[in-house]
Amino acid sequence: MKVTFTLSRRNPAEPKLPKNYRLIYDIVEQSGLGRHLTPAQIYTKALKRRPGIGFSTVYRGLERLRDLGLVSELHVPGAEAATYEPIGPKHAHFRCRDCGAIEDVPYAVPSRTLKALAAEHGFTIDSERVTFEGRCADCAVT
Amino acid sequence: MKVTFTLSRRNPAEPKLPKNYRLIYDIVEQSGLGRHLTPAQIYTKALKRRPGIGFSTVYRGLERLRDLGLVSELHVPGAEAATYEPIGPKHAHFRCRDCGAIEDVPYAVPSRTLKALAAEHGFTIDSERVTFEGRCADCAVT
DNA sequence: GAAACGCGTGAAAGTGACTTTCACTCTCAG
């Protein structure tokens, strides 16, 4: 799945993404949907492809990519670090309280509901985050 | 482990909960529904009522109260620290990306949906967290 | 009562995820 060139095709006039940032983008993208990488994991993978790359570069890259809307940042309560995933269809997350595994869950708050809430409270809603917690199939057995 | 605390609000005259934990509970409780206090804020309030109380005691107390299900812990992406609120009806949270204010929002994932998701994926769901992000009424004007 | 026990306590040090700083390097328009 070569999405990598859509980036430049989408807006060729846009300033080129620095190659390290591009590398980080590729790593997250290639992790695939449903995978959730921590900055440390991304750094490890990046090191193999570009020895000498710094930790701070990875953080900076993730920050930039997040701001550009190219990757999605995810904070899950109970998880020690943030995780990053490719942009995909809206979904919720499930975290197992025992093993800490994070799974994608196909759920989104109905847009009708969002509109109603926004109208009622007088705010605008840009994004939503839904996280479930419980015990995953594997841990439930024990 | 014997649970010696009966913390029913109907009988506050029987505080078997260590007094510092009770103090912390009272502070969160008195903050009222819809308020969200950080440990630092709670510590400040606690200091006024019981000079000399330690930071660690506040953290320990919150941890205990959370485990006992007496207060609710809330991690909001973008907010630097966790916040605590009294136990109340299930609701979602809204955070303004500009001023950082956190508001309660009356929304909960339908229990029918929860059951369906749990059955489909083979996990059990103990809790859910829904957070919206956007611009609040005040900040939208500017 | 007195001794024994255990939970609660506060200060301080530790941890770990991120962030900032800074001197250096690379890139590229002019």
Added chain:
DNA sequence: CTGAGAGTGAAAGTCACTTTCACGCGTTTC
């Protein structure tokens, strides 16, 4: 070629939170 600005890596800093530990207070057990 050249200079300005963006990017970079190492290291130090920040900050929320956790752990440790010696002490103390209250309760239990003679």
